[in-house]
Amino acid sequence: MHELRIAEDLAAMVEGYAAEAGLTKVEKINVSFGQFIQIVPDLFVAAFSEAARDTVAAGAELDIEIIPAELRCLHCGSGYRPAGDLCACGICGSKEIALIHGKELFVKSIEGE
């Protein structure tokens, strides 16, 4: 249940952004999660609605975009999307790989008035 702790951090961030932007009500929050981030979206939505209950983001909709994982082979330089978990390069078979996308946990934007 680390979702709650991350949802609390998000609620605090959103409060800060809303204050900066002069919003009194936040209606929608757009976030991006990488494919390999081990967060259960439904649990996160429930945790966020609890964390944001007494804030300007109370009742706000959470739009979660999942970013597909992308790996780069450090041997031949090919970029590729893994079929399942982290896996060897499909071109040259090297296991020396770097994760380019898949661990994101970003707030993209907030909407409100």
Add this chain to the structure above:
Amino acid sequence: MKNILDRNQNKAEEVRSLLKARKVMMINIISSPGAGKTTLLERTCELMSGEVSIGVIEGDVTTDRDAQRLKKYNIPIVAINTEGGCHLDSHSIFKAIEHFDLDAIDLLFVENVGNLICPSQFDLGETFKLAVVSTAEGDDKPAKYPMLFSEARAVILNKTDLIPYTNFNMDSFMADITAINPRITIIKTSAIRGEGLEKWSVWLRTQLEQFSAG
């Protein structure tokens, strides 16, 4: 675009630079409950006391039983009771390290809460993560929890003495883990029987040397 974990990450970087300045290597130990983290720490204290000054931060959900087990080694221990929480974060580590005399410590172990998912999400400011898995959990743990194994510098495969009584397949375990993280060091131990611990302590000394050199 702002990282939601920035608050934790910034504090972790603060911990990391503080420890680097005071020449303390910190290892974040992550495993399932019952894999053998505390037993490994007991054996490590026995093997290295007098040579390396060890400190321990014990993360426990409700009791202080793990901290009690380590008291006999007369090492500084700070227990963090997460009161139900499933992981430690950098803020709790920052508070915990205030209780240590950092100049008197070379090596600080953090025994994270027993859990393979949540703790791997939170950078504590450690020098590196160490995964511990026991053979009784099955050989599929790296494949099922790739995040931890992709980030750990080493994995201890513990309870190797139990292999004859389980369906643990060493070949699948090794194939999965090297596919996820080709650079990971794999050390096979039976902490309770004292097997494999020499290799572990040699490896640990090398990490300490590299840390103090770098």
